[in-house]
Amino acid sequence: MQTDSFFSLVPLVVFIPLLGLLINLILGRRLGEVFAGVVASAATALSFIIAILLAVALGHSPQGVTIPFAEWIKIGSFQAAWNFRVDTLSVVMMLVVAGVGSLIHIYSIGYMHNDVRHNGDLSRFTRFFIFMNLFIAAMMILVSADNFLMLFVGWEGVGLCSYLLIGFWFEKGKDGIGNALAAKKAFITNRIGDFGLLVAMFLIFWNFGSLDFSTVFAAAPQVAAAHPTTLLLITLFMLLGVTGKSAQLPLYVWLPDAMAGPTPVSALIHAATMVTAGVYLVARSSAFYALVPAAQTAVTWVGAATALFAATIAVAQTDIKKVLAYSTISQLGFMVAAVGMGATVAGMFHLVTHSFFKALLFLAAGSVIQAMERGAHASKSGIEIDPQDMRNMGGLRKQIPVTFWVYLIGGLALAGLVPLAGFFSKDEILAAAAKGHLAVFVVLALAAFLTAFYIGRQIVMIFFGTPRSKAAPHASESSRVVTVPLMILAALSVLGGLFNFPGVSTLEKWLAHTLGETTNASFLWSVAGASLLLALLGLGLAWLVYGHVTHPQQKEQADPLQSRLGALYTGMQHKWWVDELYAFLFLNPYHAIAQFTAQPVDQGVINAAGDGLGRGAKGLGTWLRRFQNGFVRSYALWMLVGLAAILTYLVLR
Amino acid sequence: MIPIVYYLALAVILFSLGILGVLLRKNAIVVFMSLELMFNAANLVFITFANYFKTLDGQALVIFVMTTAAAEVAVGLALMVMIFRVKGSIDVDQMSKLKG
DSSP states (O other), X not given: OOOGGGGGGTHHHHHHHHHHHHXXXXXXXXHHHHHHHHHHHHHHHHHHHHHHHHHHHHHHSTTOEEEEEEEEEEETTEEEEEEEEESHHHHHHHHHHHHHHHHHHHHHHHHHHHXXXXXXXXXXXXXXXXXXXXXXXXXXXXHHBSBHHHHHHHHHHHHHHHHHHHTTTTTOSGGGTHHHHHHHHHHHHHHHHHHHHHHHHHHHHHHHSOOBHHHHHHHHHHHHHHOHHHHHHHHHHHXXXXXXXXXXXXXXXXXXXXXXXXXXXXXIIIIISGXXXXXXXXXXXXXXXXXXXXXXXXXXXXXXXXXHHHHHHHHTOOBHHHHHHHHHHHHHHHHHHHHHTTOHHHHHHHHHHHHHHHHXXXXXXXXXXXXHHHHHHHHTOOOOOOTTBGGXXXXXXXXXXXXXXXXXXXXXXXXXXXXXXXXXXXXXXXXXXXTTOHHHHHHHHHHHHHHHHHHHHHHHHHHSSOOOSSSGGGOOOOOHHHHHHHHHHHHHHHHGGGGGOTTTOHHHHHHXXXXXXXXXXXXXXXXXXXXXXXXXXXXXXXXHHHTTOOOTTOTTSOOHHHHHHXXXXXXXXXXXXXXXXHIIIIIHHHHHHHHHIXXXXXXXXXXXXXXXXXXXXXXXXXXXXXXXXXXXXXXXXXXXHHHHHHHHHHHHO | OOOHHHHHHHHHHHHHHHHHXXXXXXXXXXXXXXXXXHHHHHXXXXXXXXXXXXXXXXXXXXXXXXHHHHHHHHHXXXXXXXXXXXXXXXXXXXXXXXXX
């Protein structure tokens, strides 16, 4: 069969979502919710089908191709074309983005139906799907780019969509501005990272004269030999970009706040796809990183430190989405550490499985939240409770059994239990760390243990024990359109390990066509056993600590860990005061400077100069009008005076 | 021969009287007369220098000035009559509507 012709379909992965967006933009509001949702979902699903066709074509000619689409920038010898790159790495990303994206779109039809009613603005239903399709298009540009500039277009595009969707209910949140502030925080923090990526791109252009992936990576060894510092700078600035987009230390602070967006957004953008762009970037640029061991070490440690740091915070959060947000940061840390160690395949594998089970967890959390909202409504207690606060939940497994089971599967996959997807992918990362990066291994193992603990804690707090609020017993299961995508994702979370099953290594062989021979992260029984033991230990401990917490109506009840860990728990609960530290180090001085330039400088000098000019002219006019008093004789006098003055000047000159 | 300074001194005195008249008097007719005084002071200077330098330029110019002055007075008196009809007075201080 002639499958190579499928390659030329690749522009459609970008343009079908754009088409869906346009249809919804023009017709969506008129044709109603179901239509808008179906159009958006169908657009994403069609993208997914095209991604599958591309994968089929790659199966026959795995070296990949570049599909020229349009000329873009041509200045002197510099060229940046709008070319689509189809290779095994980009197609894996496309499959994840469009596949998970389709399920999340379908889920959103049900979720947003309730959400717009809960928040009281029906007209935003269409807007949501427009933004979602825009996101898919931007993400597709990012992953199918053939040069850094086109990648950057996608990179900024997803950032924009992230901003728009975090601030989707921009007039809601704390003090009616909380969501808008969260969106702003995400955008500005990302801007710092984007600055790093831009500098890296400038350096690449300056030293390579091109931004095309193939040209640049082919020339990397010569440049590395001639100017090793340059390549180090490029990789480190790129790492700054990665820490911004993929929410790593020190720029992770935006992701927890990004939970202000609707839950499908958290699942799609802030767990499954956009935040993995950084991992993809490092994987794509692995030709660079392989040449600079120092940068590799930096990437590895950033990832490992983030994995542990975020996991400790996740342990002490009470908001259901905040736990998952910190969990995402932590898991992204695993991936970044993996690609830093050169175990690119392991990182990408974890990226794929994580997108399954974390999207599942987020979507299931959304189902829990809406179940709680319905419960609060049904209980008619009239008391406003926070439907996201896990302290208000408890015993929900009886009320929402489907959500419970898929949540359990997602949670266990995250914890890394055999034979769920998370086990295999996390294990590959740990195995790669065990070979030669012992300190990293210890840190990651600790993070894995904490992962199991906090997800165990969360599941126990939500679904087990007795209801801790009036709303919880009245919670009710979500509709089919919500639960079916959850079941599919649950199935993927169970079976995801097959993509790179030890010994078969499908993904590894698949990606080898693009990445070349990578570090072979083979399956180690000892590591696998240890990680499984840690996961069980974490889950068991969570059950021991939280299994007996049955205090109805006692939200103020201290967390059982509080007494056992003391100050340590307080630190974790307050997120190690990182936001406060940043506020102290950067925001407050910045505010002070802004205040200074605003009040004394702008108001006092610049504005005062303008005001003074006006006041002066007015005063002069008031003074001068006294001379135009209407008395002809006084005019004559002044004419005489003027004449005398002129004559005096002319005579005495 | 009367020295030229005498002519000029007379002209200055006439001109100053004219200025004072224009500035100090309220009656528009008197202001006009003072203006004529100033014209004629200037005419006197023209004649004086014409005589002094033995040329006709100054004398010719005086004829022009007198003609212009006659025309000015004709227009001015016509205005004066109109103002008197409207205001019932030709006090120049009453005509102070045009002020800023």
